[in-house]
Amino acid sequence: MPRTLITGGAGFLGSHLCDRFIAEGHEVLCMDNLITGNPDNIAHLFERDDERFTFIKHDVTNYIHVGGDLDYVLHFASPASPIDYLKLPIQTLKVGALGTHKALGLAKAKNARFLLASTSEVYGDPQTHPQKETYWGNVNPIGPRGVYDEAKRFAEAITMAYNRYHGVETRIVRIFNTYGPRMRIDDGRALPTFMSQALRGDPLTVYGDGSQTRSFQYVDDLVEGIYRLLMSSVEEPVNIGNPDEITIKEFAEEIIRLTGSSSTITYEELPKDDPQVRQPDITRARERLQWAPAVDRAEGLARTLDYFRSAVPTSDTASVSS
Template sequence: MTGGAGFLGSWLCERLLADGARVTCVDSLVTGSAANVAGLRERPGFRFVEADVREGIPVDGGVDVVFHLASLASPVHYQRLPLDTLQVGALGTEHALDLAARNGARFVLASSSEVYGDPEEHPQRETYHGRVDPTGPRSMYDESKRFAEALTAAHRAELGTDTAIARIFNTYGPRMATDDGRLIPTLVGQALAGEPLTVFGDGMQTRSLCWVDDLIDGLIRLAASQEAGPVNLGSDDERSVAEIAALVLKVTGSSSPIHQVPPPAQDARVRRPDLTLAHARLGWAATTPLRVGLERVAAWFAESAATSLAS
C-alpha cells in the first residue's frame, strides 16, 4: 500500500487487516501522518515502511495486490510541491507497477475525478476524455493522475500486468487534515471554531461527496474483480457548495456566517460521476447519506480538537 499513512490509505490498511490480509504500508510521511496508522502498528500482519516511492519501493517477499495511493492530493500540498507531485505520479507509479509485475500481483491505481478537469460532459462517464489545462494552476495534480493512468494502461498492454484504475470522486471522513484546503475539513473546521465559512464565488458549483467507508469498499471490490477500468468511484448525490455549507452549519449547530470569496482559477463548476460501470461490474454503490456522514465527521473533528487542547 503506497500512501498508506494518508487519509484514504490508512482506512484501506485498517479494512484489509480486518479482512485478514497482511499489509505493508509504504509512506514518506510528507503529507501522510504516522498518527493515522499508530493504532495499527501492534496489530498482527501490519508492517510500516518509511520510504519515498519516487526512489523505489523497498518491499521484499511475495505481494498479491499493490494499491498505489501515494499522491499529494490536496491543493495546499500539490501547489506547494508541484515537482514532487508530478514525480510521484510518474516515478512512483512506475515503481509500484514494476513491483506488481515482478510478483504477478494485481495493481490498483487510485486516480482522481480531476482527470476530467472542468468538464463539459455531466455527469462524467469513464469514456469522457476531460478538459484539463496542462500548464494551469492545478496541472501538476491533474496531469500526474492522467500520466499515471496512461502508464498503467501501457504496462497492461505491453507487459500484461494485471491492472485496474479507480477514478475517485470527492471523499470525506475522519483523518482528513483541517488545513489541507479541501472542502469538508475546511467548512467543518471553520464551523466548529465559530469562524465564517468560506465559500468560493456564489457557491453554486457542485460536488458529490462520498463517505470514506463506502469508497474503501469500492476499492476492495475493484481489486477483487477482473475489471481494468477506469471505473468511477464516488457518490452521485450532487449538491451545491452553498447547500453543503448550510448542512455543515446544521449538523454542527454553528451560527457562523457564510463568507463568499473569489473562486480559485479553473475550479470545476460541476462534479458528479456516472456510476453505471461500478454498479454493473462491481455491484457497488455509495450508501451513506450526506447528513449522516457529516454528523460523523463533525463529531470526529470536535473530539480531535478537544483531545489536542487537553494535551
C-alpha cells in the first residue's frame, strides 16, 4: 500500500486529494495546523474509521517527523485566498519558504516523490496571454499580493534546487482558479462570495469594472490533473486549469441566473496589483499528461450550488476579491 503525506490536507483542495488517494489504495497522512483548514472537510474520513487515514495536527514550518516509510509528499499547506494571505502575510511567507523546505527535507529523508502546489499567481499580472509555463511572470514583490506570489515563486525555486542538488524526484503543479464543494463561504474568492451573496439576495460585489478575466476549473478536474502529474515523469511546472475564460462581471451575472436570485451588482475599487487576465495554456498537460478538463462550467457550478445552498447562512455577510 503506497503511503502518502498531504500537507494542508484539511483544506478545500487537500481534502479532495485525501479522498482521491484513499480511493487509489493509498494510506494517507493528512497534516494541517487548521489555520485556514477545516476539520469538517475530512470529518467523513474520521466517521468511516478507515485505518488508511490519519490526521496529524502540525505546523509544517517546524520540523516534520513522520515515522515509517513514505512514498509521496504533496505540499498543499498555505493560505490561498486574498482575504487569508492579506490577513496572514507572515504565515503565508513562512509556509511557502520554511514549510516547503521542511517538506522537501522529509521527502529527501524518506526517498519520497514530492509534489508542490504552486499557483497561476506566479505569473502575477501577466503581460502574455494565455500564460505558458515558460513565462517568467510580472509580480510586484513588495505589493500586498507579493506575500503569496513570492512565497510560491520561492517554493518553486527551492523545489528545483532539491531536484538538481539532492536528486529528489519533484513535480510542480501551477493551479488556476478552482472551485467546488468544501470551499469556505467566507474565503473572499469570487465564486463563494458571489454564490453566498446571491443566495442571500445581497448585491454581488465586483471590483473595478468587472472586465478582468479568470478561468475557472472544477475541483475534480484539478485532482485528476494532479494525480496524473504525480505519477508521471514530468519535472517541469505544469499548468492545470480550464482555458474557458470569462470576465468577472459575466461570471457574476452567470451566478445570479444560476441561483435565480434578485441580486444586483455593485462595483468597488480594484485592489492593488489585481491581475487583469488569467488563462492557462494547457498544451503541456495535454501532451505530457493526456489531461484536459472534463467538467464544463455549467455542470460544475450546478454541483457547487448544491453545496452552497446547504452551507450559506442567510444572516452572513461577505466581500469579494477576484
